[in-house]
Amino acid sequence: MRAAEPGSGVGVPVGGPVTGRDFDALVAPHAAVLMAIAARLVGFDDAADVVQEALLRSWRRWSTFDPAKGTLRAWLAAITVDRARRHRRRLARANLRRTLTDLPDVPVGDSDHARRLVIEAVVRSLPRRQREVIVVFYLADLSVEQTARALGLRPGSVKAHLAAARARLKTALEDL
Amino acid sequence: MSDDDVETAMRTWARHSITATSAPTFTVAETDHDLPAPRRRRLLLPALAAAVVLLIVAAGLALRQVTDRNASTATDAPHCPTRPPTSHLPTGTDGGLLFARPVAAMAACSYATLSPGTSGQASLIASVPLDHPLATRLAHQLNTAATTGNDPLNCLHELNFSVLVAQDDHGNAFSPITLTPGCREITATNGTTTRYLPVDDPAVHAVDNLAATILQHPPTHT
Numbered sequence: 001m002r003a004a005e006p007g008s009g010v011g012v013p014v015g016g017p018v019t020g021r022d023f024d025a026l027v028a029p030h031a032a033v034l035m036a037i038a039a040r041l042v043g044f045d046d047a048a049d050v051v052q053e054a055l056l057r058s059w060r061r062w063s064t065f066d067p068a069k070g071t072l073r074a075w076l077a078a079i080t081v082d083r084a085r086r087h088r089r090r091l092a093r094a095n096l097r098r099t100l101t102d103l104p105d106v107p108v109g110d111s112d113h114a115r116r117l118v119i120e121a122v123v124r125s126l127p128r129r130q131r132e133v134i135v136v137f138y139l140a141d142l143s144v145e146q147t148a149r150a151l152g153l154r155p156g157s158v159k160a161h162l163a164a165a166r167a168r169l170k171t172a173l174e175d176l
Numbered sequence: 177m178s179d180d181d182v183e184t185a186m187r188t189w190a191r192h193s194i195t196a197t198s199a200p201t202f203t204v205a206e207t208d209h210d211l212p213a214p215r216r217r218r219l220l221l222p223a224l225a226a227a228v229v230l231l232i233v234a235a236g237l238a239l240r241q242v243t244d245r246n247a248s249t250a251t252d253a254p255h256c257p258t259r260p261p262t263s264h265l266p267t268g269t270d271g272g273l274l275f276a277r278p279v280a281a282m283a284a285c286s287y288a289t290l291s292p293g294t295s296g297q298a299s300l301i302a303s304v305p306l307d308h309p310l311a312t313r314l315a316h317q318l319n320t321a322a323t324t325g326n327d328p329l330n331c332l333h334e335l336n337f338s339v340l341v342a343q344d345d346h347g348n349a350f351s352p353i354t355l356t357p358g359c360r361e362i363t364a365t366n367g368t369t370t371r372y373l374p375v376d377d378p379a380v381h382a383v384d385n386l387a388a389t390i391l392q393h394p395p396t397h398t
Contacts, residue, residue, distance in 0.1 A: 036190075036197045064356065066363065068370065070329050078329035112188075119189040138190040152328030170182045 023059050030073050031055075033140055034080045040123055040135040041084035050087050054080040070149055077140040078150035081132055114176060122172045126165055133161040253305035254341040254349060256285030260300075261339065261352040271323050272369045274353050275315040275342065282311035282342040311342065318353065318364050321371035331359035 034054060038047035058065070058079050065075050123134055137147045137158070144162070148155040286302040306314065318340075340353040351366035362373040 032194050032197045036193045039197065040193075064358075066325070066370075069325055069327070075329050115185055116189050116192055119185060120193075134186075138186050139193060141190070150329045152331075166179070166182050166186075169186065170177055170179070173182065173185060174177050 020059075023062065026072060027055055027058070027076060030076050033073065034076055036139045037077060037080050037135045038084055040131060040139070041081065042087050046087060050083050051080060053087075054083040057083065070146055073140055074142055074146045074150050077136050077142070081136060081151060115173060118172050118176055119169060122169050123165075126168065130161045130165045133158055134165045137162060253281045253283040254343050256283055256300055256303035256339070256341060257352075258300050260285070260287045260337070260354065274318045274364060274366055274369050274371060275350055277344045277348075277350075279311050279315040279342050279350070280308065280345045280347075282306045282314065282340055285339045285341060287337055287339065314340070315342070317373070318371055321364065321373045322361075323371060325358075325361055325363065325370075325372035327358040327360050327363075327372075 031051065034051045035047055038050040038054075042050050054076065058076055065072070069075075070078075123131060126134060132151055133147060133153070136142060136150055137144070140147075140150075142150065144155050144158050147153075148158045151158070153161075282305075284304045284306060285300055286304075288299060288301045337354055337356045340355065342350045342353075344350070351368075353364055353366050356363045357375060359375075361375055364371045364373060
């Protein structure tokens, strides 16, 4: 069961005119999630820039947020993914393709940490679309349908990407 | 390792990733207009182009009305407010009709904004009075449009939007309807009822671009 989304707009003018302070309060609970998503899509070095861009854009286009179509978190995640794609294209055009930051060494005896690092490594090695699906699905804690909507995919495609990614994760975790 | 184990590991990884991430500090200013120049130009040019087209169409319509005094035209069409109504923000839908009574007169008002998403900062750039046949047709299209939308969430609608102001035979005003073009559909809402019109539907595309509609399907006067 999914937890209630913090800052989902109860008592706050979601979708309506907002002041800068309202907006800050609305997006604050989601900022860490957006950073976590951006970091997996463009790397930690550029994640803050992507999130800033995404939040600025969502502020300017606040009037187009339609709660009937999805939650605030899903909307912000979708915009963050969109900004991350654009960021990667910009880097590619400038011939500045970057590799994601190297992972730190695995501390001996810390199996949980080791597992997280393996997952992190596998997530970063996934094909772009699979990576987008897995980070939005898990980090934003969205359903298959919400993820599909956020990424402009069919639910069936999301399920297929999730299955493929999980299979790779399972293999990697079994080798641990 | 079972599938459940993988799922648990992923959920744990997600939780840890978020708690271990320091959220960026982000504050917006009410007067946040610091768009870089190329981007500002990119936003301004379509707005100006739309304004020019609509003004040309409006001038054409005015001429048509002057030359056809017997027609049931839009001489009594409601006036466009200088600032758009706040009800253009969709807050859900009650599944009802946008026009529950026959429409007698209607005007399309085009607004542009470069400012953050607060409707009050948009400005009227053009107003087009619609004659009775077109107003009726438009009302019918909107009343029969889908009640659920399919645009992807990351589809950010255009900054420019149109508002339809209409009244019935007794001069009673309908709630203003805001039309916002998106990626696959146009959102039409009066704040309580929302309809979604596919942009690739030739008939509905007319709603997205009223100027083109009037040029391609001039109102007939009997």
